[in-house]
Amino acid sequence: MAEETHNQTLPLNTPSSPPLLTLLHLHLLPQKPPISQNPNPQFPLQCTDLQKQLGSNKFLFFAPHSGFSNQFSELKNAILISAILNRTLIVPPVLDHHAVALGSCPKFRVSDPSEIRLKVWDHIVDLIETRRYVSMADVIDLSPLSSSSLDLKIIDFRVFASRFCGLGIDLTCFDVSDVGSSSLLAKLKQCGSLISSANVSVDRCLYGVDEDCRTTVWTYEQNAEDGVLDSFQPDEELRRKKKISFFRRRRDVYKALGPGSEAELATVLAFGSLFTAPYKGSELYIDIHESPRDERIHFLIQKVDAISFVPDILNAGKKFAVEKIKGPFLCAQLRMLDGQFKNHWKTTFTGLEQKLESLKVENRLPIHIFVMTDLPEANWTGTYLGKLARDSDAYRLYNLQEEDEKVVQTARKLVPASLQKNCSPGTSPDILLYIEEAVCSCASLGFVGTAGSTIAKSIEQMRKNGVCLNKSLVD
Known part of the structure; x- marks a missing residue:
């Protein structure tokens, strides 16, 4: 039942009903005993076990950061990219203000995607442990995106993490006073070592996207521009000072990470930051504002643009x-x-x-x-x-x-x-x-x-x- 729920019409938010992600949580939490420990200490699960836990679905993780408005902006981008790549979006909690910082894209001084993924994962674990976890879906009204024509698939981070880490427990009501809570938290934090992996496909378990705003501007359906240099580049003085050897290129996210790519095989696709903003005639990281040939994504862009608070x-x-x-x-x-x-x-x-x-x-x-x-x-x-x-x-x-x-x-x-x-x-x-x-x-x-x-x-x-x-x- 757990896997089929993703594609059903989901209940909408109403003033008298639980938030959408809470409903997803109640339906999707696996009613299974904890699975056996992986003898490899680097990864909490064998990939075959992980795929059994997560089923046939493929997921998208991203690492929000900075203040709430930045995190909200990243959530919007994550919704679009997960829909383009036909992946179930892992909806994170609201992070503490500036608990995780990205750095400066215009100055080409940012944390590596693998580093920021690990920091975000550890902070989320801290929110769970201290009972300060508030899902973005408890604050942002995602119900306008639940149209069957959009086929948007989402899952609460706590549900995903319980499966991903093989915990077999309800993290929504996690209590540090419970017996064995320390070992569960340690195992949960251990999962961050896998989620932070960079540009590797671990037995088709996970692919960590290592491209960031220093090297890449993600596009969609701009065929003539795929692979070309972006208009904004580090200037010569910055290149010499920081010994920068790379260039920013415009890349189609579907071609790079979709069908036929190594990333497409992975059960979990993990991004770092998905923050973008206009800068000097370009976008810092994601330039997806329309989709004239893909009506579903074009409609979703309009809907995402209008989502607001609950x-x-x-x-x-x-x-x-x-x-x-x-x-x-x-x-x-x-x-x-x-x-x-x-x-x-x-x-x-x-x-x-x-x-x-x-x-x-x-x-x-x-x-x-x-x-x-x-x-x-x-x-x-x-x-x-x-x-x-x-x-x-x-x-x-x-x-x-x-x-x-x-x-x-x-x-x-x-x-x-x-x-x-x-x-x-x-x-x-x-x-x-x-x-x-x-x-x-x-x-x-x-x-x-x-x-x-x-x-x-x-x-x-x-x-x-x-x-x-x-x-x-x-x-």
Whole structure:
């Protein structure tokens, strides 16, 4: 039954039902005793045993990193590539903010794919051990992608890892106080040595993709460009300084890793980072924005572009806008820990000042401003925010904190009822950022964000797709 479930129509997310990946978890967890240990200490399973555990399905693993918005962007790319290669996508948890860093693609200074895979695997094991695991599917609404015509196949990391490592246990409710938990955790971490393998096909078990943004731009259905040099290359000074001998090439992901390739034979295809962004007229790593000849992928690209947070998060943001702000407002993204803010803070504040001046001319006083910031209100004194807060005749400032009741209540809603009933208590998910983004999607007077920020890009995408307008409030 476990293998057939992948191709059935899956239940959709609703406010009263468990998240999609939780349902997958309940159906796909193998009801088998643990299999025998592999005598080879490098790999936890023999490949024949691994293939028995995973069945005839083929899987795609990727290594998310950095902040949540980067991880969300990578998830979107992973959905597309898994569909192109007809593989079941292993959906990861939300990683702690910057627990794993990639480096700089423009400066050709990034962690190797094998290294970042291992770091991500170890961090996920830590999330499981400390009961801080929150699946991306508990935060991002993947139900719009469950159309039978898309044939998208997904599986929760915990379900995959239990099989992949031959554990035979339910990792969703894993408790470190259980007898034998230490050996199970050790075996789980040991699997990272296999998942981090680079460009090798271990008895058709796993193929680790070693290409990254320094050497490759993945494309799809751009036949004339397959194998050609990309327009963005390391400059001569950088080549001499870092002794770079390679060039960035545009490669068709289907031709390189699909049917007929060594990678296609592997049960698990493991990528490193799948993060990309436009840079100097090119893409840093993945350039798949349309698919005119493949209608299924073309339709999926449009659907992936529109996915957003689960209804509970969107509703919390909209209710804050309606019940707390109570009128048209402007959203300002002023997050000091945003990776791009330190580079563009002057431009960000200048843009905010200009926007406020234009609203003053329109005689919109007092101007309501939702401030999306990680700077505590007690520290606003002496800052531009403090100046705005003091001028209460012209401005009304609003912000959210982690301890606010709406944030706490929404976090509790995201823990599926089945887990609340059957598992020992874990840590509530940190969802403040997500609700803030939902609030900003409703800002009818506009949005002022930080240039180059993935958070700003996410909010702008939500606003473009009319997320605040298209989904009705529910209790």
